[in-house]
Amino acid sequence: MEQIPFFIFAAIAVLSAIGVISVKNAVHGAFYLMITLLQVAAIFILLRSPFLAAVQVFIYVGAVMVLFLFAVMVLDIGKEELRETFNQQGVIAIPAVLVMLALIGYMIIGGKVLAPAGNLTDDVLIGNSTEVLGKELYTKYLFPFEVVSILLLIALVGAIVLVMKDRKR
Amino acid sequence: MLTLTHFLILSFLLFSIGVAGVLLRRNIIIILMSLELIFNSANIALAAFSYFLKGLNGMVFVVFNITVAAAEVAIGLAILVAVYRNRKTVNVDELGDMKG
Incomplete structure (x- = not known):
């Protein structure tokens, strides 16, 4: 249950x-x-x-x-x-969101999953998915892992540079 | 019995609420929070597909997605602090200088 x-x-x-x-x-x-x-x-x-x-x-x-x-x-x-919370475009935005809700809800309910199932057994999924995930992350997905680490470094440096006060003036 | 549809509908409800927040609110901090809601709805959908298709790709993608979201929040809040320092406002309606 x-x-x-x-x-x-x-x-x-x-x-x-x-x-x-x-x-x-x-x-x-x-x-x-x-x-x-x-x-x-x-x-x-x-x-x-x-x-x-x-x-x-x-x-x-x-x-x-x-x-x-x-x-x-x-x-x-x-x-x-104390200012006004919402902006003035609700007349357009709310119907747009509702139409999107209806359309994708229709697609979710009427859709069928055609992707092939993977080879993980329930045993792996319930028992030690963390171990399997770690092994995959350091072997098959090593390159995306490194790219993401560089992205984090750029975000770190960028955030510091953005909020640093200009010392020249 | 829980099916994939349950999780996809929950994910899509959170996505719609996030989109509505981005479109309707004026406070830029609330807009960034709505973006976090959208990220989370995508994560739910990816993890659900990963579980119901018995593969790991979705879970790996969720890990990357959370990392990118953390970077996005750091940069977004840094830009917000820089803008507030210059303009003294967090209201997006008053930040329309780049509008053509």
């Missing part, structure tokens, strides 16, 4: 995601987003990927949300609260 936990996690995730985009205060939005990210980690557990769940909690809930809260704190945007 996995359905009951799935529906609980999914309902909390969707409700707090709606909370993210509808609250006025950015700090409250950050906390709602944290709830959504934790539910997504639980969904990863239901998909038998404990490594992904741990990474989700460490990186998203740990690092990314702290970065968001830090930015909100540094920028001191409390005074922005």
Whole structure:
């Protein structure tokens, strides 16, 4: 019986995601987003990927949300609260989103998976998917792994350069 | 019994909410949070395909996706701090100088 936990996690995730985009205060939005990210980690557990769940909690809930809260704190945007929350393009945006929801929902429900199934047994998926994932990451996916590490280095240097004050003036 | 469709519908609901947030909100920090929602919906879809097709490619892709999202947030918030230092606003409607 996995359905009951799935529906609980999914309902909390969707409700707090709606909370993210509808609250006025950015700090409250950050906390709602944290709830959504934790539910997504639980969904990863239901998909038998404990490594992904741990990474989700460490990186998203740990690092990314702290970065968001830090930015909100540094920028001191409390005074922005009283302004109008939504912009004026809701008349166009809401029907567009609803049409997209209907179209892709129709495709998801009517679609059929034609991709060939892989060769992993349930034993591997439930037991030690982390070990298999690590071996794949360091052998078959070594080049993307290195590229992503260079990307992280560029992001690190770029973020420092962007927020550094110009010393010449 | 949970099927692939359950996870895809959840993923797509989160994706739509993220798109609605990007389109509707004015606060640029909330827009970045909505982008995180979109990233997460893609991660759910990839992990679900990985599990139901019994392959590892989706899970590897989720790991890379989370890394790229972390880099994106770092750069995005750095740009936000730089913009706020110059313009003293986080309202995207007032940041339309590059509009043609």
